Amino acid sequence: MTGSTTSTLTIGQAVETLLRDGMPVRFRAYDGSVAGPPDAELGLELRTPRGLSYLLTAPGDLGMARAYVSGDLVVHGVHPGAPYAVMRLLQNHLRFRKPTPGELVTLVRGLGLGHLKPPPPPPQEHLPRWRRAVEGLRHSLTRDAEVISHHYDVSNAFYRHVLGPSMAYTCAVYPDADASLEEAQAEKFDLVCRKLDLRPGQRLLDVGCGWGGMVRHAAREYGVKALGVTLSREQASWAKEAIDRDGLGDLAEVRHSDYREVLETDFDAVSSIGLLEHVGVRNYPAYFSFLRERLRPEGRLLNHCITRHDNAVTETGAFIDRYVFPDGELTGSGTIIATAQDAGLEVVHEENLRRHYAMTLRDWCANLVEHWDECVAEVGEGTARVWGLYMAGSRLGFERNEIQLHQVLAVRTGEDGSDGLPLRPTW
Known part of the structure; x- marks a missing residue:
């Protein structure tokens, strides 16, 4: 990665920076940036800043799920009732590498610190385990x-x-x-x-x-x-x-x-x-x-x-x-x-x-x-x-x-x- 830590970073650049082997599907973000092969049959589209905030504040399957369930992350080439093909492709070929501390600072600053404020989760989401523990003993009647x-x-x-x-x-x-x-x-x-x-x-x-x-x-x-x-x-x-x-x-x-x-x-x-x-x-x-x-x-x-x-x-x-x-x-x-x-x-x-x-x-x-x-x-x-x-x-x-x-x-x-x-x- 090049450039100063205060430069603006596109979402597509951030994605390509963190992937070991490149994006296996076509990725497009709301800022107009892209990543991945242009002729790919399957694609991901990040449509909103809220979706980016979901991904940054809950890394892993939870953030992806929040963005997907809310409609902020859309899958192209498969039906939303059966996203099996794209999930299989991503599991087989999507490999993230751990960024260095300097790269992490650049990514966060480049994408905007405002995205680190967690948005409210989608209404379909249940309480986290610690909240459920407060409200009742686990596996009680x-x-x-x-x-x-x-x-x-x-x-x-x-x-x-x-x-x-x-x-x-x-x-x-x-x-x-x-x-x-x-x-x-x-x-x-x-x-x-x-x-x-x-x-x-x-x-x-x-x-x-x-x-x-x-x-x-x-x-x-x-x-x-x-x-x-x-x-x-x-x-x-x-x-x-x-x-x-x-x-x-x-x-x-x-x-x-x-x-x-x-x-x-x-x-x-x-x-x-x-x-x-x-x-x-x-x-x-x-x-x-x-x-x-x-x-x-x-x-x-x-x-x-x-x-x-x-x-x-x-x-x-x-x-x-x-x-x-x-x-x-x-x-x-x-x-x-x-x-x-x-x-x-x-x-x-x-x-x-x-x-x-x-x-x-x-x-x-x-x-x-x-x-x-x-x-x-x-x-x-x-x-x-x-x-x-x-x-x-x-x-x-x-x-x-x-x-x-x-x-x-x-x-x-x-x-x-x-x-x-x-x-x-x-x-």
């Missing part, structure tokens, strides 16, 4: 209810557009590469039923039941009496209507409740599909102990959740924590299995469905693109942008093996060691 409502009580119509008729907001299981999303979601629920060996007349508890897909599938296809619980009022309302519409009221029930408030015991099976991500790693022992106590001897538990590729405990990144899953934590399948065993459960099988979740997210993004206008009308463009960004980024995470999806099957073994299992898996 009250705080968990609040953060679940933040994500799930958006709009049932919006979720219907994105998730499809199944209203299943968890990893699907694709029986083959050409299977539709609906076929894959039905296969997921059926796989869980088969692993739990559900039979007519048995009792199933589904914790974190969402819109009741597992509850209704188990009742309809296997004749079990199924109870589901969810912290989302919108989910519970939708699920109750679906149960009545399907004529399953004598077998299926969904409650607006925390799973820790379920008093019944002696269930033949417990399914937990996408709940553990919200529990908190420190609460795993209490979680597995509680579910074990809900089971009869020889009863089975199927836990289905997102995991890390290793067993480190990692809080979600700033974007995910503020915009998608407040208070979310992930760790590896080894930690989950060990904690289940320490709680007195016998783990009998585990399976990694990582690639299936990447395919699921691909199909959700396609639904968001197809129904973009309806989704924007339902929740606003900013929230729709959040979902496109989060699902495309998550798809990349699963494809790159940064995150995984594990199903862990366990049994409450009887005092005499009986487990009720066949010699070989039947599913």
Whole structure:
């Protein structure tokens, strides 16, 4: 970099200064400056000074998300409901280098000190962790209810557009590469039923039941009496209507409740599909102990959740924590299995469905693109942008093996060691 520390610096020059290998897409800023190849198919446009302030005051994914969600940073060449292609290109080729102290001073002065005053974040952003801590103990009943409502009580119509008729907001299981999303979601629920060996007349508890897909599938296809619980009022309302519409009221029930408030015991099976991500790693022992106590001897538990590729405990990144899953934590399948065993459960099988979740997210993004206008009308463009960004980024995470999806099957073994299992898996 040349010039005095008081000279004006264009945004395009600043970008080129900090990149090791050059900008892989065409970049254009509101000051008229550009960077990157002029013939690139994909492009980024920084439209406003506020967008620059977001990028400078919250470096990394949070600043980018704020600028993108607010419409100050626009992606060209991809649909806002599925920015996967540009995110993949940037992750593969966008490498920043650390500036020297002198260069940093030049950058800040050249771009203008006024940009270092943080603008108010977009309205879709949740409180930071320290503010949530002030307002309630992490993973208390009250705080968990609040953060679940933040994500799930958006709009049932919006979720219907994105998730499809199944209203299943968890990893699907694709029986083959050409299977539709609906076929894959039905296969997921059926796989869980088969692993739990559900039979007519048995009792199933589904914790974190969402819109009741597992509850209704188990009742309809296997004749079990199924109870589901969810912290989302919108989910519970939708699920109750679906149960009545399907004529399953004598077998299926969904409650607006925390799973820790379920008093019944002696269930033949417990399914937990996408709940553990919200529990908190420190609460795993209490979680597995509680579910074990809900089971009869020889009863089975199927836990289905997102995991890390290793067993480190990692809080979600700033974007995910503020915009998608407040208070979310992930760790590896080894930690989950060990904690289940320490709680007195016998783990009998585990399976990694990582690639299936990447395919699921691909199909959700396609639904968001197809129904973009309806989704924007339902929740606003900013929230729709959040979902496109989060699902495309998550798809990349699963494809790159940064995150995984594990199903862990366990049994409450009887005092005499009986487990009720066949010699070989039947599913």
